[in-house]
Amino acid sequence: MLVVLESEVIPMSYVRCLRCKECGAEYPASSTFTSCDEDFGPLEVVYDYEAMRGRVTRASIEAGPRSIWRYRELLPVDWEGAPPPTGHRSGLTPLVRADRLARRLGVDELWVKDDSVNQPTFSYKDRVVAVALARAVECGFDTVGCASTGNLAHSVAAHAAMAGLRAVVMIPHDLEAGKVAAMKAFGAKVVPIEGNYDDVNRLCTEIADRFGWGLVNVNLRPFYTEGAKTFGFEIAEQLGWRLPAHTVLPVAGGTILPKVAKSYRELVTLGLVEDTPARIHGAQAAGCDPVATAVREGKRDFRPQKPKTIAKSIAIGNPADGPYVIEEIRRSGGWADSASDGEIVAAIRLLAETEGIFTEPAGGATLAVAKKLIDSGRIPRDEPICVGITGNGLKTIEALDYDDGRVEREVVGAIPARIEAFAALI
Numbered sequence: 001m002l003v004v005l006e007s008e009v010i011p012m013s014y015v016r017c018l019r020c021k022e023c024g025a026e027y028p029a030s031s032t033f034t035s036c037d038e039d040f041g042p043l044e045v046v047y048d049y050e051a052m053r054g055r056v057t058r059a060s061i062e063a064g065p066r067s068i069w070r071y072r073e074l075l076p077v078d079w080e081g082a083p084p085p086t087g088h089r090s091g092l093t094p095l096v097r098a099d100r101l102a103r104r105l106g107v108d109e110l111w112v113k114d115d116s117v118n119q120p121t122f123s124y125k126d127r128v129v130a131v132a133l134a135r136a137v138e139c140g141f142d143t144v145g146c147a148s149t150g151n152l153a154h155s156v157a158a159h160a161a162m163a164g165l166r167a168v169v170m171i172p173h174d175l176e177a178g179k180v181a182a183m184k185a186f187g188a189k190v191v192p193i194e195g196n197y198d199d200v201n202r203l204c205t206e207i208a209d210r211f212g213w214g215l216v217n218v219n220l221r222p223f224y225t226e227g228a229k230t231f232g233f234e235i236a237e238q239l240g241w242r243l244p245a246h247t248v249l250p251v252a253g254g255t256i257l258p259k260v261a262k263s264y265r266e267l268v269t270l271g272l273v274e275d276t277p278a279r280i281h282g283a284q285a286a287g288c289d290p291v292a293t294a295v296r297e298g299k300r301d302f303r304p305q306k307p308k309t310i311a312k313s314i315a316i317g318n319p320a321d322g323p324y325v326i327e328e329i330r331r332s333g334g335w336a337d338s339a340s341d342g343e344i345v346a347a348i349r350l351l352a353e354t355e356g357i358f359t360e361p362a363g364g365a366t367l368a369v370a371k372k373l374i375d376s377g378r379i380p381r382d383e384p385i386c387v388g389i390t391g392n393g394l395k396t397i398e399a400l401d402y403d404d405g406r407v408e409r410e411v412v413g414a415i416p417a418r419i420e421a422f423a424a425l426i
Helices: 058-062 068-074 099-105 125-139 151-163 177-185 197-211 221-238 256-269 290-297 322-332 341-355 361-376 393-401 419-425
Strands: 015-020 043-047 095-097 110-114 143-147 166-172 189-193 246-250 279-285 336-339 385-389
Touching: 043 221, 058 068, 058 221, 068 125, 068 221, 095 221, 099 110, 099 341, 099 361, 110 221, 125 143, 125 151, 125 221, 143 151, 143 197, 151 166, 151 177, 166 177, 166 197, 177 189, 177 393, 189 197, 221 256, 246 256, 246 361, 256 279, 256 322, 279 290, 279 322, 279 361, 290 322, 290 336, 322 336, 336 341, 336 361, 341 361, 341 393, 361 385, 361 393
Parallel strands: 110 385, 143 166, 166 189, 246 279, 246 385, 279 336
Antiparallel strands: 015 043, 095 110
């Protein structure tokens, strides 16, 4: 167990306890517990669904704010106390009926959940960070931070600024320049660390222990991960309170996919959606695909990899929740696959050209894998499909220069300001 703050248990409405995902041991819902004493397994927030039933309804949710906090009773925050300090512009992003893209892929019904426009930092991470920082404020932290491949650090910096907290973010040394500049714009202390994400993450465990800071994906992780459920809640609500037959999601550290699966189960448990088959599929880059490899090989665990891909936001070779991603994919009857850098760039362009949505490489990988699963028959063409887009392409504009590892820059010369020259060019 990593002790980060000697605090009393803070009430969180319908939260019952924290439970070890490995052995089932239960702990008070306090920030002082982050992993199991018995086997160091990760802890999961457990809710009292019986108490919720009849009180948390479609109507009560729809009457809530137009943000993630419309699902506040299903999140680990004290909703009977003061309003959360941040996250009021996060969530309720568009679910786009992607008919032009559907025709290109040859499917009947295709939806794109577009977190490339999430606020304030244009990625799905605004969901998890808002919940983590709400909990950090409740627990009395004054400094927050994270280990990040870019989007998470960007989000922590912005939400900390809104909440009046100090932010210190640790990143691999070779991140995209645009992401680093954005972190600094929000006033965060940015610490580049030699190595990849896994090296940074190991160091952050020691940092949380030494300095007593609230690191959202380390000692606040049980609460942070719950924010990812709102991605799934919104998909179901925006579909008219039904579950898609297929949901395709990116896999990095492994947070979003198991939590979307949990969100679907919670909605079924509360009677808010019908219990229909909802297969969940994982997408990775071929240059870092430990989970997809394990699924293809029929393994229940993965072998760590050293990342080598342009999709840096999902380039995590030793994903903390990798085993649970594999478990949820199998439980739902889904699948996982990976896409080359060239396929990722092609998918980025396809999404932009057909639906006007510009995604970063993580979204390109997700769409590229969705296409592979459709072409292989693992996703039938006549069943509803939802593709999760989790970040904005404007942060990673340089990715479009790559095609299967080769840098290609087309230099376009200027033409004279004459109609004949323009017509000749066209």
